[in-house]
Amino acid sequence: MKEKLTIVKVGGKIVEESDTLKQLLYDFSSISGHKILVHGGGRSATNLASKLGIESKMVDGRRITDADMLKIVTMVYGGLVNKNIVAGLQALGINALGLTGADMNVIRSIKRPVKNIDYGFVGDVETTDGNLLSELIKKSIVPVMAPLTHDGKGNLLNTNADTIAGETAKALAPYFDVTLIFCFEKKGVLTNAEDDNSLIPILTPDLFKQYQTDGTINGGMIPKIENSFAALKAGVNQVIITLATAIDGKSGTIIRL
Amino acid sequence: MKEKLTIVKVGGKIVEESDTLKQLLYDFSSISGHKILVHGGGRSATNLASKLGIESKMVDGRRITDADMLKIVTMVYGGLVNKNIVAGLQALGINALGLTGADMNVIRSIKRPVKNIDYGFVGDVETTDGNLLSELIKKSIVPVMAPLTHDGKGNLLNTNADTIAGETAKALAPYFDVTLIFCFEKKGVLTNAEDDNSLIPILTPDLFKQYQTDGTINGGMIPKIENSFAALKAGVNQVIITLATAIDGKSGTIIRL
Numbered sequence: 260m261k262e263k264l265t266i267v268k269v270g271g272k273i274v275e276e277s278d279t280l281k282q283l284l285y286d287f288s289s290i291s292g293h294k295i296l297v298h299g300g301g302r303s304a305t306n307l308a309s310k311l312g313i314e315s316k317m318v319d320g321r322r323i324t325d326a327d328m329l330k331i332v333t334m335v336y337g338g339l340v341n342k343n344i345v346a347g348l349q350a351l352g353i354n355a356l357g358l359t360g361a362d363m364n365v366i367r368s369i370k371r372p373v374k375n376i377d378y379g380f381v382g383d384v385e386t387t388d389g390n391l392l393s394e395l396i397k398k399s400i401v402p403v404m405a406p407l408t409h410d411g412k413g414n415l416l417n418t419n420a421d422t423i424a425g426e427t428a429k430a431l432a433p434y435f436d437v438t439l440i441f442c443f444e445k446k447g448v449l450t451n452a453e454d455d456n457s458l459i460p461i462l463t464p465d466l467f468k469q470y471q472t473d474g475t476i477n478g479g480m481i482p483k484i485e486n487s488f489a490a491l492k493a494g495v496n497q498v499i500i501t502l503a504t505a506i507d508g509k510s511g512t513i514i515r516l
Numbered sequence: 517m518k519e520k521l522t523i524v525k526v527g528g529k530i531v532e533e534s535d536t537l538k539q540l541l542y543d544f545s546s547i548s549g550h551k552i553l554v555h556g557g558g559r560s561a562t563n564l565a566s567k568l569g570i571e572s573k574m575v576d577g578r579r580i581t582d583a584d585m586l587k588i589v590t591m592v593y594g595g596l597v598n599k600n601i602v603a604g605l606q607a608l609g610i611n612a613l614g615l616t617g618a619d620m621n622v623i624r625s626i627k628r629p630v631k632n633i634d635y636g637f638v639g640d641v642e643t644t645d646g647n648l649l650s651e652l653i654k655k656s657i658v659p660v661m662a663p664l665t666h667d668g669k670g671n672l673l674n675t676n677a678d679t680i681a682g683e684t685a686k687a688l689a690p691y692f693d694v695t696l697i698f699c700f701e702k703k704g705v706l707t708n709a710e711d712d713n714s715l716i717p718i719l720t721p722d723l724f725k726q727y728q729t730d731g732t733i734n735g736g737m738i739p740k741i742e743n744s745f746a747a748l749k750a751g752v753n754q755v756i757i758t759l760a761t762a763i764d765g766k767s768g769t770i771i772r773l
């Protein structure tokens with residue numbers, strides 16, 4: 260029997276405001292068993308960029324990362340957000356270790372090829388070292404992963420935090436009974452974004468196809484759900500999309516094959 | 517017989533400009549045996565602060581770290597400088613791992629008590645986990661240490677990089693035959709700061725006392741040398757102060773008890 264591992268991905272305001280972050284870290288620290296936290300930090304990056312007179316360009320919710328923006332996200336994701344989370348977890352008795360993909364070569368990526376859009380210094384994940392992460396986890400270390408990877412040629416690359424969470428879950432599926440929890444600002448996947456009571460409790464590939472065709476599910480939710488199905492197919496036990504205030508995994512939308 | 521460990525502390529321009537950084541990382545990667553890199557990043561912190569309209573206040577070469585400045589150094593030291601070094605070393609086949617003191621609770625400090633000067637969020641090192649670092653090193657991992665520590669209560673603290681290097685050297689002296697190399701922009705300790713030919717090849721406590729009394733050695737060099745003697749007394753094998761372009765340890769000033 261494999262031991263349980265919970266991977267929580269949090270993004271948005273919750274990790275970037277000290278009050279909500281404090282509550283989140285407390286909730287995270289209360290999860291029993293092995294765990295990993297994957298974080299975003301886009302709002303802080305946009306804020307810092309704006310203060311420095313650098314424009315944030317987004318295409319379909321993805322950040323265009325030129326050389327200046329790469330410096331911003333390296334500072335914000337790898338430094339400000341990551342290290343504050345690590346220090347906060349240490350205060351709760353959690354032996355956190357902040358990681359980018361470059362650290363111990365945990366996640367290597369390739370710069371996204373330019374097709375219609377040049378995303379700049381954005382990395383698509385190639386390899387994730389599940390063996391190394393599993394060794395750390397078994398020593399009661401809690402990895403805190405920033406959405407940055409590297410190409411092995413000396414370049415850091417900006418990488419979507421949902422992707423980091425999904426790839427990490429897949430890489431660890433051979434070692435642990437993995438539950439992947441995507442947290443955000445809604446109760447889960449909703450049929451009406453404005454109505455929290457319209458939660459879809461269980462989402463299967465067929466249902467997803469239907470909701471995608473009729474436009475019920477759209478935008479940034481689509482890659483999140485596609486990531487979820489890919490993770491399940493790769494052996495992840497369970498994927499849940501839920502509120503960041505409900506990371507016990509007892510509510511939200513369960514993604515199921 | 518203990519294995520050899522070289523701890524290199526680099527600060528100043530060399531780690532903050534891409535050309536000199538590249539050469540430094542190449543030189544560092546060429547050091548045989550186990551190694552650790554400790555870096556600064558003050559110039560970049562000052563630059564970023566200035567762009568954001570935040571004034572850098574220094575007292576005797578030490579940065580006053582208010583809440584805004586703590587965010588700046590967390591971004592610059594923990595993110596920008598640290599992660600670029602890690603990615604650069606990975607490209608040279610060195611399995612680097614970026615660490616602040618908060619990561620895995622490696623270096624815990626206490627906020628400096630306010631006496632004549634309120635340094636703000638500045639930490640004085642209390643404990644350094646030599647055992648943990650030695651385990652990492654024995655797995656061929658190369659720690660890259662940012663000058664940030666934590667107080668165990670959730671606060672990151674700005675900590676002088678020379679101190680981080682000295683404390684790390686001391687904590688690892690029971691496990692390795694440690695050489696500590698402080699690099700900067702001069703050939704070593706000079707009797708005349710303007711004359712590179714005035715290098716002091718060997719500096720003993722008696723000689724130091726004499727040079728300090730007659731004013732030959734002053735300013736920021738004094739704590740660096742005091743750190744060096746403390747490290748030697750705690751079992752560090754050798755301390756060298758040298759140029760950042762000479763980190764093979766074959767030139768510079770040798771500090772000796």
